[in-house]
Amino acid sequence: MSSLPLRLRPDVLSRDVLASIVVFLVAVPLCVGIAVASGVPAELGLVTGIVGGLVTGAMPGSSLQVSGPAAGLTVLVHEAVTTHGVAALGVLVLATGILQVGLGLIGFGRWFRAISTAVVHGMLAGIGLVLISSQLYAMAGSSAPGSGLDNLAGLPDLFTGITAAPAISSCAIGAGTIVMLILWKRLPGRLPGMLPGPLAAVGLATATVAVFDLPVAPIEVQGLVDSLRLTGLDDFGLLADAGLLGVVLAFTLIASAESLFSAAAVDRMHDGPRTHFNKELVAQGTGNTICGLVGALPMTAVIVRSAANVQAGACTKASRILHGVWLLVFAALFPAMLGLIPVAALAGILVHAGAKLIPVATIRPLWREHRGEAVVLIVTALAIVLTDMFMGVLLGIGLAVIKTAWETSAVRIDIDERDDRTTVSLGGNATFLRLPLILDTLEALPKDRPVELDLSRLRHLDHACRTALEAWSTHSGAVRRHGPATDGTPREAALAGLARNGDGSPRTP
Structure with missing residues (x-):
């Protein structure tokens, strides 16, 4: 059988x-x-x-x-x-x-x-x-x-x-x-x-x-x-x-x-x-x-x-x-x-x-x-x-x-205020869905001290956020540290930080 x-x-x-x-x-x-x-x-x-x-x-x-x-x-x-x-x-x-x-x-x-x-x-x-x-x-x-x-x-x-x-x-x-x-x-x-x-x-x-x-x-x-x-x-x-x-x-x-x-x-x-x-x-x-x-x-x-x-x-x-x-x-x-x-x-x-x-x-x-x-x-x-x-x-x-996109685009914003400067660290995934939150946070920072923007902990940075953050750095004179490449740019070039003085001239962070 x-x-x-x-x-x-x-x-x-x-x-x-x-x-x-x-x-x-x-x-x-x-x-x-x-x-x-x-x-x-x-x-x-x-x-x-x-x-x-x-x-x-x-x-x-x-x-x-x-x-x-x-x-x-x-x-x-x-x-x-x-x-x-x-x-x-x-x-x-x-x-x-x-x-x-x-x-x-x-x-x-x-x-x-x-x-x-x-x-x-x-x-x-x-x-x-x-x-x-x-x-x-x-x-x-x-x-x-x-x-x-x-x-x-x-x-x-x-x-x-x-x-x-x-x-x-x-x-x-x-x-x-x-x-x-x-x-x-x-x-x-x-x-x-x-x-x-x-x-x-x-x-x-x-x-x-x-x-x-x-x-x-x-x-x-x-x-x-x-x-x-x-x-x-x-x-x-x-x-x-x-x-x-x-x-x-x-x-x-x-x-x-x-x-x-x-x-x-x-x-x-x-x-x-x-x-x-x-x-x-x-x-x-x-x-x-x-x-x-x-x-x-x-x-x-x-x-x-x-x-x-x-x-x-x-x-x-x-x-x-x-x-x-x-x-x-x-x-x-x-x-x-x-x-x-x-x-x-x-x-x-x-x-x-x-x-x-x-x-x-x-x-x-x-x-x-x-x-x-x-x-x-x-x-x-x-x-x-x-x-x-x-x-x-x-x-x-x-x-x-939409729900999935919103949940996966979670970004963490940490602000460290010291006597000589304010450091803003972004972690997670920075996409256009979170861009209003990021910009509102940055624009609310004190204007009487230098600002350093640390992007080294980001896993993903889409083109909209990258463009907006570069524009904000240029306008505010902030220093931008390393961030991920997302648009085909060589990583070394994409990670280059922007350092600006108060008058908009380049400086070394």
Whole structure:
């Protein structure tokens, strides 16, 4: 038995089969719920899950993480579908997949790990807020106004308007689903460990609606084949719209970052082979290319399914491939079962998923220990709610870069006042960001004694600071000691000090 490949050993194969069933049960309600929340037929979510298992799951990259439609892209997909129509979804996802494959082939995958974690957490928090605000309307059997800000502003009217029997029944089913998800793992016995919470919650909600004949809207089913729309060459003309190109870039950034961050997290959960990030990006891009060809939802690696896969004892990629097989069998043989699921139950699942995207427990300690990171997180999240996903992420990345530049340009100013002269020593990194502080300090020095400016402890002196300090030395008659070369000047010349008398004539320090 030990001579057999790992994937063919009976004990390993049995663990992979059991893990694939667990992941399948977790994936079904999430695939369907994300599709409905995105404004597309429920079957398209299953198609993305199938491609994520059969295609991406079979490719090299990460061994145990599982791909499918993710809640993190729901808001952006809904905006794109609402603005440009379902017909545009295929070419958007196809372009995203091609771009991901290209980035992976040129070795760009590892650079996605350089994105600030505060931006990623802020992005997920913003998505969570928008997702919650939109799905609360679905729980009440109503339609969301549109943007994240409009959705939040309309919540008071939504809550006060829940008076009719259909709205009350729908809210009860949605709220009951959320309570079920919260309490499921805390129930005694072996059942919570054997049956995934989302599946149990949807099953109970569906049974409740059927038994009591509640006036709650079910999912509209079109059929697996009827829901597909092949992307043709004519659809590429849509990419002439600059707005759609922005959506493609947003899809690429978010899907790639979420997948690769998920891979890094999954690697910490098991002792198996580590993720090859460039290959994983190619695998994700290949999956998105196929999803785009058939007009399905965009794909990312999903941490919920991936964690379920690892926790269920998966050993090889066979588990995620088999989960795609089970999704295909379900979509082909039991499509009518989707029409029994109430929309309010799926909305409850997504409200719960959105709440888990908001890092409430980490914001307070982050604020105490790394306030700048907390600011980036909060600003990114609020910007997504107030504007849109793409602008929010761009603002977050820009703010993170500014924060990093400010922190790395720290300069220390020491002033030593003696009877005959004042010595000002600069240490650290002197850049244009700290130039106002440096000049304000120098200009506030006493004018009745010579000043010596010591730059020997500086690790970096940019051109703006060097020029300004030379000008100040010339104007004030200060002596400037050694400093670092930064602009290609020979070091000996750059370190030459400027010595001036009070009348501006040169003197030796």
